[in-house]
Amino acid sequence: MAEARHIVCPACGAVNRVPMDRPALAAACGACKGKLFAGAPREVGAAEFDRHLSHDGLPLLVDVWAPWCGPCRTMAPQFHRAAGMLEPEMRLLKVNADEQPAISSRYGIRGIPALLLFKGGQLVAQTAGAMEAGGIAAWARSKL
Numbered sequence: 607m608a609e610a611r612h613i614v615c616p617a618c619g620a621v622n623r624v625p626m627d628r629p630a631l632a633a634a635c636g637a638c639k640g641k642l643f644a645g646a647p648r649e650v651g652a653a654e655f656d657r658h659l660s661h662d663g664l665p666l667l668v669d670v671w672a673p674w675c676g677p678c679r680t681m682a683p684q685f686h687r688a689a690g691m692l693e694p695e696m697r698l699l700k701v702n703a704d705e706q707p708a709i710s711s712r713y714g715i716r717g718i719p720a721l722l723l724f725k726g727g728q729l730v731a732q733t734a735g736a737m738e739a740g741g742i743a744a745w746a747r748s749k750l
Contacts (some may be wrong), residue, residue, distance in 0.1 A: 611663035614697075615640060615737075616648040621661045628692035643656035645690045653704050658697060659727050665696040667746050668716055668722040672703045677736040678719045687739035692746060723749050 609626045612634055613633065620637035624630055633642045647669065650658065658666055670683045671678035689698040703710045703718055717734040723746055724730065731749035 612661055613642050613664060614662045615642060616644065616697075619654065621655055627721075630690050631744070635692075643693045646686055646698045647689045647695055649700045649702065652709060654707060655699065655701060658699060662697055664694070664697060665730075665746075665750055666724040667692065667696050667742075668699045668724070670701045670703050670710060670713075670720040671718055672721065673735060676702075681736040682721045684737065684739045685725055685742060688742040688746075691739060691743040694745065696750075708749050721745070725750060 607730045608627060610623045611626060613622050613624050613630070614620070615622060615635035615638060617640040617710065618638040620635055622633065622642060623634055624633045624642070631643050634640065635642060655668070663695065666700065669681070671682070673679075674722070687692075692698060701709050713729060714734065715734070719736055720732065721737075721742065722729060722732050733745065
């Protein structure tokens with residue numbers, strides 16, 4: 607049997623087993639039939655964040671932001687572009703710090719925008735400050 611990785615569907619949260627020898631960008635969810643990768647980050651709440659963290663076989667790159675934050679609004683389109691560069695090698699998520707303060711607290715976030723990079727459910731790198739798409743992608747790849 608071919609080696610596979612688990613990928614959480616961004617639409618319905620189902621955990622999908624995707625063989626490593628199949629193109630991940632073409633993969634669809636077995637439950638909702640939606641695409642597993644949309645080339646865009648997904649805004650998530652605490653429960654979705656935890657589901658991706660504990661079940662996704664991909665590294666997670668998380669942008670912690672707030673709607674009132676000017677640098678966050680500046681970085682938002684850059685983070686969106688970075689998703690196109692980084693998927694399907696990693697999943698990009700967005701967490702609103704105002705709506706999910708427990709996540710900010712859990713990881714000691716003191717400044718936003720903040721990027722959190724997880725691999726195997728463990729935090730491997732963290733940084734704060736706005737970046738361009740290429741910088742986001744280079745930073746994330748260099749930390750893995």
